[in-house]
Amino acid sequence: MSNSTYSDIGNFADPFPDETLHSLCSRLFDRTRMSNSKVLINELFGSTSAASIVDLPCRLNHFVAVLPFGHCYTVDILLNNHTLLPFYSAFLPVQRVEQLKQDMAGNNGLKAQMRCGGTSSSIRAYSWLRFCPTCTKDDKAQYGSFYWHRLHQVSGVEVCPVHKVFLENSSFKARERRIRYELISAKKAIQPTPARLTDSSNPSHQTLLKIAQDVDWLLSHPNFVPGLESIRDRYIKLLIERGLATYTGQVHIQKLTQALNDYYSPELLKLLQCEIKEGDNNAWFLRLVRSPKHSCHPLYHLLFIQFLEYTVEEFFQLSSELNPFGDGPWPCLNPVCPHFRQLCIQTFELKRDKTHGGRQTATFSCECGFVYSRMGPDTSSHDLFKVGKIKERGKIWKAALEKLWNDPTVTLMEMAKRLGADSQSVKYHAARLNLSYPRPGPTARQIQKTVAPALESKEVEPAKLAEYRYEWLEVLQNNPGAGRSELSEQHRRVHSWLSFYDREWLYDHLPPLKSRPPVLAQIDWQQRDTEISIAVRHAAEQLRNKPGKPERLTKTAIASNSGYLALIQKQLNKLPLTSETLIEVIETTEEFAVRRIYWVAERYRQEGICPKAWQIIRETGIKPYIAEMPQVKEAIASVINLPELKWLN
Numbered sequence: 001m002s003n004s005t006y007s008d009i010g011n012f013a014d015p016f017p018d019e020t021l022h023s024l025c026s027r028l029f030d031r032t033r034m035s036n037s038k039v040l041i042n043e044l045f046g047s048t049s050a051a052s053i054v055d056l057p058c059r060l061n062h063f064v065a066v067l068p069f070g071h072c073y074t075v076d077i078l079l080n081n082h083t084l085l086p087f088y089s090a091f092l093p094v095q096r097v098e099q100l101k102q103d104m105a106g107n108n109g110l111k112a113q114m115r116c117g118g119t120s121s122s123i124r125a126y127s128w129l130r131f132c133p134t135c136t137k138d139d140k141a142q143y144g145s146f147y148w149h150r151l152h153q154v155s156g157v158e159v160c161p162v163h164k165v166f167l168e169n170s171s172f173k174a175r176e177r178r179i180r181y182e183l184i185s186a187k188k189a190i191q192p193t194p195a196r197l198t199d200s201s202n203p204s205h206q207t208l209l210k211i212a213q214d215v216d217w218l219l220s221h222p223n224f225v226p227g228l229e230s231i232r233d234r235y236i237k238l239l240i241e242r243g244l245a246t247y248t249g250q251v252h253i254q255k256l257t258q259a260l261n262d263y264y265s266p267e268l269l270k271l272l273q274c275e276i277k278e279g280d281n282n283a284w285f286l287r288l289v290r291s292p293k294h295s296c297h298p299l300y301h302l303l304f305i306q307f308l309e310y311t312v313e314e315f316f317q318l319s320s321e322l323n324p325f326g327d328g329p330w331p332c333l334n335p336v337c338p339h340f341r342q343l344c345i346q347t348f349e350l351k352r353d354k355t356h357g358g359r360q361t362a363t364f365s366c367e368c369g370f371v372y373s374r375m376g377p378d379t380s381s382h383d384l385f386k387v388g389k390i391k392e393r394g395k396i397w398k399a400a401l402e403k404l405w406n407d408p409t410v411t412l413m414e415m416a417k418r419l420g421a422d423s424q425s426v427k428y429h430a431a432r433l434n435l436s437y438p439r440p441g442p443t444a445r446q447i448q449k450t451v452a453p454a455l456e457s458k459e460v461e462p463a464k465l466a467e468y469r470y471e472w473l474e475v476l477q478n479n480p481g482a483g484r485s486e487l488s489e490q491h492r493r494v495h496s497w498l499s500f501y502d503r504e505w506l507y508d509h510l511p512p513l514k515s516r517p518p519v520l521a522q523i524d525w526q527q528r529d530t531e532i533s534i535a536v537r538h539a540a541e542q543l544r545n546k547p548g549k550p551e552r553l554t555k556t557a558i559a560s561n562s563g564y565l566a567l568i569q570k571q572l573n574k575l576p577l578t579s580e581t582l583i584e585v586i587e588t589t590e591e592f593a594v595r596r597i598y599w600v601a602e603r604y605r606q607e608g609i610c611p612k613a614w615q616i617i618r619e620t621g622i623k624p625y626i627a628e629m630p631q632v633k634e635a636i637a638s639v640i641n642l643p644e645l646k647w648l649n
């Protein structure tokens with residue numbers, strides 16, 4: 001038995017792709033015919049007390065120095081291509097990666113393991129070295145030899161991403177303390193084993209496959225160190241988009257826990273040593289989203305990134321900047337603009353609002369002239385389509401208003417709906433545009449003067465003037481038969497403003513002077529009942545079609561919207577028809593749930609997202625027992641199976 005001679009190392013052969021340093025040494029050992037691998041290790045690394053060389057070998061300076069003359073290996077090449085460093089480095093602080101490299105080049109193997117969080121994490125490396133039966137066959141054919149792959153030795157990699165088969169344990173427990181100096185080559189420790197295929201319809205198998213693909217990407221992208229802060233910012237940003245965190249970085253812990261538990265099966269998490277325990281305040285995923293003080297095992301990150309529906313590669317390409325109004329572009333929200341709800345606005349103007357605790361307000365302007373603002377931060381992606389305040393309606397909107405206003409077949413309500421405004425603002429803008437009032441056509445109510453007269457020269461904003469005029473016309477319209485003094489008393493603000501700034505116009509728009517006898521007519525209940533029941537039906541319809549989040553059609557909501565709340569509350573016994581109509585239009589729990597489901601599904605559709613059942617349930621806030629009702633179940637099934645939604649995904 002010879003002691004170390006440098007001629008032994010002369011048998012050194014180039015490493016294979018993704019081969020571990022341990023594997024390389026083992027093959028060398030096989031060729032030297034030495035009887036004791038400790039001797040070779042001592043020769044290569046200058047010590048036998050070096051920690052395990054399977055994952056994070058150290059003393060690489062020595063190793064490179066003793067290689068035969070003319071080799072082209074550097075410490076960096078070995079670190080990047082033949083150790084597990086790139087698996088860890090992407091999820092470590094930038095500075096620590098540099099220290100780690102020094103540790104591995106020098107004499108600090110144990111420190112290196114600690115720097116990777118290897119000792120603090122509950123994820124243990126397998127003691128067996130592992131292999132893919134199909135890779136092994138291919139290696140034999142291509143390189144004439146078996147070898148240990150780096151990728152197959154990573155905790156959490158259970159399948160081969162190339163062949164989509166499960167990895168197998170070899171007979172070599174390389175990570176056991178007492179035999180860690182042994183150099184057992186793959187040739188000696190691998191028995192021919194039939195490959196166990198993964199099942200493409202099994203979600204857990206798909207998760208394992210994606211983890212393996214991600215690890216493969218990490219190993220082939222060394223020197224990729226984004227830093228912990230930027231990783232955490234990306235997490236928060238994606239959680240906000242999913243309604244699982246606020247813009248202040250507050251994570252909805254319960255919701256998040258639930259969502260993770262829905263995403264991964266407990267068996268899978270157990271297999272990966274990443275279980276989620278009930279009420280654990282220090283759960284791995286919570287450590288990931290907190291301000292990062294310590295690094296976490298990469299497998300936790302990979303699971304979390306996959307839960308957020310990204311690959312590692314895509315995830316690192318995301319911007320980590322937290323934008324309180326999303327990344328843009330932003331939609332035009334003018335219903336008559338050809339770009340309505342299309343993401344056509346590229347930038348916005350940002351202001352801090354002093355009156356609201358310094359909250360940021362963004363102003364978005366479309367080419368059509370429509371300008372709106374919204375106070376941030378957005379709390380979910382639905383906010384993208386929210387208007388806080390309309391600042392300018394723009395030329396296209398005004399042209400549409402003029403056209404509709406002059407079209408006698410369009411009712412005011414219809415017009416308001418099409419223009420995305422309430423009827424008051426429609427009238428107000430019609431006044432600003434000097435459109436004729438009342439509107440042309442038989443349905444328009446006749447009020448003494450048909451055309452608003454020219455403005456007087458008093459110092460008054462025309463918009464303000466128009467606003468007051470129309471307020472007054474409304475007063476007249478809503479109080480037929482009321483006398484002048486009654487109106488001026490009950491509507492003092494508008495009356496006195498007009499009598500100061502616009503006296504002449506006001507006088508032209510007062511009720512006739514002649515006094516009327518008080519109305520003492522007997523109430524015709526049958527007639528009233530018919531009227532009210534029509535109003536009720538109409539009110540229900542209006543509530544149902546109201547834009548925005550659905551509100552439940554309750555008796556009170558409908559009654560108050562119909563304008564007959566008091567009568568319905570107190571005299572319903574005299575209104576049989578109304579009573580019947582109410583029963584018909586009031587929504588049951590089930591009906592309301594169904595309506596919300598369609599509403600949420602529509603939101604998803606507009607954003608091009610194909611929702612899962614749990615997302616629909618979460619967004620609608622439907623209680624579990626309601627989600628189980630047949631009608632509701634059917635509705636959920638129908639919206640997650642819409643062909644157009646599927647297509648968009």
Ligand SMILES: [Zn+2]
Binds near residue numbers: 135136161162164
């Ligand atoms: Zn393979």
Ligand SMILES: [Zn+2]
Binds near residue numbers: 333337338340367369
């Ligand atoms: Zn527009």
